[in-house]
Amino acid sequence: MATTRTALLGSVPTDLLVGGAWRPASGGARFDVQDPATGDVLASCADATPEDGLAALAAAHEAQPAWAATAPRERSDVLRAAFEAVTARTEDLALLMTLEMGKSLEESAGEVAYGAEFLRWFSEEAVRVRGEYGVAPEGTTRVLTMRQPVGPTLMVTPWNFPLAMGTRKIGPAVAAGCTMVLKPAAETPLTMLLLGRILEDAGLPPGVLNVVTTTDAAGVCEPIVRDPRLRKLTFTGSTAVGKVLVAQSAEQLLRVSMELGGNAPFLVLEDADVDDAVDGAMQAKMRNIGEACTSANRFLVHASLAEEFTEKLAARMAALTVGAGTDEGVDVGPLITAEAREGVHALVTDAVERGARVVTGGEVPSGRGHFYPPTVLADVPAGSRCLSEEIFGPVAPVTTVADDDEALARANDTEYGLVAYVYARDEGRVRRVAEGLEFGMVGVNTGIVSNPAAPFGGVKHSGFGREGGAEGIEEYLEVKYVGLAT
Template identity: 50%
Template sequence: MRTQMYIDGEWVDGIGKMPVYDPSDGSVIAEVALAGDKECEAALAAADKAAASWAKSAPRVRAEILRKAFEIMSAEADSIATIVSKENGKVLSDAKGEVLYAAEFFRWFSEEAVRVPGDFRKSPSGDKRILVTHQPIGVSLLITPWNFPAAMATRKIGPAIAAGCTMILKPASETPLTALAIVDIMERAGVPKGVINIILPEKVGASISKMLHDPRLRNLSFTGSTEVGRILLKDAADRVIRCSMELGGNAPFVVFDDADIPAAVQGLMLAKMRNGGAACTAANRVYVQRPVADKFVAEFSKAMGALVMGKGTDSGVQLGASVSMKERNKIAELVSNAVKAGAKIITGGTTPAGDGAFYPATVITCEKDNEILRHEVFGPVAPIVTFDTDEEAIALANDTDFGLISYVFSGDLARGIRTAEAIESGMVAINRGVISDPAAPFGGVKQSGLGREGGFDGIHEFLETKYIGVEI
């Protein structure tokens, strides 16, 4: 297990150590190296030094490195999943699924590396030629969250490598071990020195701000909260740095009266409980049409109440711990406040005693104005609201500042598509509980972010378009 930082092709120590905890029992599982000003500067300098030569590297070379990384990560999925589960708290099956999904970004972008499009055409006047090409944007800062420490790293590293950009990776302090394991894979896959660097700054805010004001940095890719995203955007604005951001979500899950109820329940179990609800794509507001509401609530509550909670690495466990006691307590407070405002607990809702950051699978029913519907719960809590008309469902779904993903269940495809088109969301799943795919563009509207990751669009977050005019 790697615990040092990786800077300019070397594994190095820093100014001290930071403990990494197992949230299921509070024990320390490792201590990782912390970066001071010297290490942060060294990482930026290394990325800058390697930028020109890496930008000129053959796309096939980049593709082969990514393909090799995919093969290594897939082969070592079990051991990496154990790291993810230990430091994040999620159950081992979720962790294994994440690692395999994360590896697919390396495979996808290995194929995209050699397919960056260009354009050469005659001008309308006929006496000139228009040449359009795409070039690497340059040194990129990649900041990843704790909830998907493997997938969010590869979703950024993959296109950066494919595009020919060098990078500095700053993982979440709660889950650095997964990111360090991925950088180790990139080293073994043959990434040249300086192309990828990973740091864990002691003074996170100050160090990131300093980088964003440095002319050597050209691009920022961030996944995290909208609150932090706003701060980073303000810092990046001073030098007009390119930013791509995947921020908060508050996903609606709409169940119409013609939906297949067992399928909708299963879809919500996936959309809500994958990763224990700690996902920006998690269904956060459940809207069920009145004629089927009682049946849906009963069946869904039964499924939620049957989940086995415990240490993520233990056999048979279906719901692990939150990443920290702080996060667990946030969830408990949101539920408590919702109940005080009139919500009714159907199942769960009781905070367990002990050192583990556990919270049970919880279902509540509430009115459409309950404050919990304004928050991204980031945990195993599903608030359910009833509605009467299609128009009301759409209005409720759009009653948020966020627009990352939405879910619609209906037995009428036309109804589902009409609803999907009316909902203000970057992604909509129709009769599906999981939508993420490396081959599809991932991103939101409103305050859920800027840009897209994955799909054909993902590599363009690391490319600049250049127009060359030719006189004939």
């Protein structure tokens, strides 16, 4: 196991994985991967061309028949071996994620555990794909249904969870018998490249997983999406890009699953336990430095609790230590890019100009790195951009509501519908509000909803399809009906 930064970076492949071979991009171009805490270059990766993307698709297409015919137990065993290997390399994968993405080592280790669980979960689902057999009503035909792999799949993953966003897609695809072309984000490709090597070592056959790194995501992905050899597209990222990909996918009528943007409301209702709500708010807001689609984006707090909640939340946020994620005791690492930090600060500035009050944070620090302090805004007026746009940073805007009806109406007043959080004690109130929220997921008295055993996904402009849970593998399976004459 690599134990130092230099040894680790030297062990990570940086070429394209196509058809079981690691090779440079066809044009020979490469791009640098930087540490967001310092701006230092960590590694140089192959910068794929559209031709490389199509070569990866050709490899996946060629490998598909044999992989689909592989026994479910063999696919299960590969995933189980990968789970054990990822778990064994927690230290390496956590350091690699921290270096290229910025989060603290402790949080990166948590992502390794979370991401590995998708490999274990779907190793167990691989041997539980079932069909049905029945008698047609007229009695002269037997109805047989079976589930078969969709086929070659293009996977586009984001930078904010470099490991888990990959395993959440790879796990069910491997379990179902689908081959893959995976394009990780250019900001954080190293973790996925190392995972590709781990899966190779775990016994995944050549061509089943192909990894293509590139700075030209649109140029590489569009020809793949429009190619008839592709049968499924799965994307995690912004709603704007997701809409473009969905439009492109219509040409081949691809199976599509989209996990897109969010604008998560965090409701603190009149009977909530404030201390519990603050604990949940810290989880829901500060996981991954706030750079998560599940991050609490706006806090709707009953007027009678707002002052206490805001003061306690601000005290907790102000106590967090900001710094390089590799440093001991750091809670909050840098944002992914300078542009990301500028965008977050612009939302804070807009709210303040409209009348919001900064309780803590709100100032861009000097020096190297893309750091931004944990920030709490009080009395945020309607119309502030931070209430309607995804913040993707450590900023918590607090507004007040008069009752449950107002909280529910304002929570639903968004084009997004990924996740919502509710803090309340009365079971009837919780049920009514949870049922009324127009979101694919609802966390009740908890600030974390993600779980490999549960279906993850949203509604409205947050996308469609589910990842994880028993539903996750269904995204990679087609139902075939066979009518048997008696």
